[in-house]
Each structure stands twice: as structure tokens, then as C-alpha cells.
Amino acid sequence: MMMEDWIEYLLLVLLILSIILNLVLLKKVRQLNKELKEVGARVSVTKEELSQIRRRLEKMKGEI
Numbered sequence: 001m002m003m004e005d006w007i008e009y010l011l012l013v014l015l016i017l018s019i020i021l022n023l024v025l026l027k028k029v030r031q032l033n034k035e036l037k038e039v040g041a042r043v044s045v046t047k048e049e050l051s052q053i054r055r056r057l058e059k060m061k062g063e064i
Helices: 002-063
Strands: none
């Protein structure tokens, strides 16, 4: 009987630890998703800028 109580206690502690770690991971994943969206927005602006530069260069090339 004593061994069963100890095992139940251990399982409860492991369950609580697992829940806490999952919450920490959830917070980290949300933070990383936010950062990824910010980086994606910057990259799309960069692609747009590169497209404008390419058009200007082609226009200048045509003038030469």
C-alpha cells in the first residue's frame, strides 16, 4: 500500500511538471511566431525594394 501511494505521488508530480513545461513551451512558440511574422514583413518590404531597384536599373540601362 505504501509503494502505491508513493507511485501515485510521483505520477502527480510528473504530471504537474509536464503541464508547467508545456505552458512554458506554448509561451515560447507564441513568441517565436510573433518574431517570425515581424521578420516576414521585413523580408516582403525588402523584396519590394529590390523590385523597385531592378526597375530603376533597367530604366537607366535603356537611357544609356
